[in-house]
Amino acid sequence: MIVIVDVNVILSALIKDSTTREIILKTEQDFCFPEPSLHTIRKYGY
Numbered sequence: 001m002i003v004i005v006d007v008n009v010i011l012s013a014l015i016k017d018s019t020t021r022e023i024i025l026k027t028e029q030d031f032c033f034p035e036p037s038l039h040t041i042r043k044y045g046y
Contacts, residue, residue, distance in 0.1 A: 003029045007037035011044070 005024075010033060013021040024031060 002032055003005060005031050005037075007033065008039045010037060014041075024034045 009020060009024075012018060013024050
């Protein structure tokens with residue numbers, strides 16, 4: 001199954017060591033996010 005992740009979820013995983021980060025890094029799921037999310041991440045310097 002592919003899970004679509006919102007930019008807020010990605011940013012929260014980057015900012016702080018959290019359950020969200022653990023789920024993204026340690027599960028076997030495929031995570032995708034919209035390309036504009038990548039631009040938002042770059043905009044804020046993460």
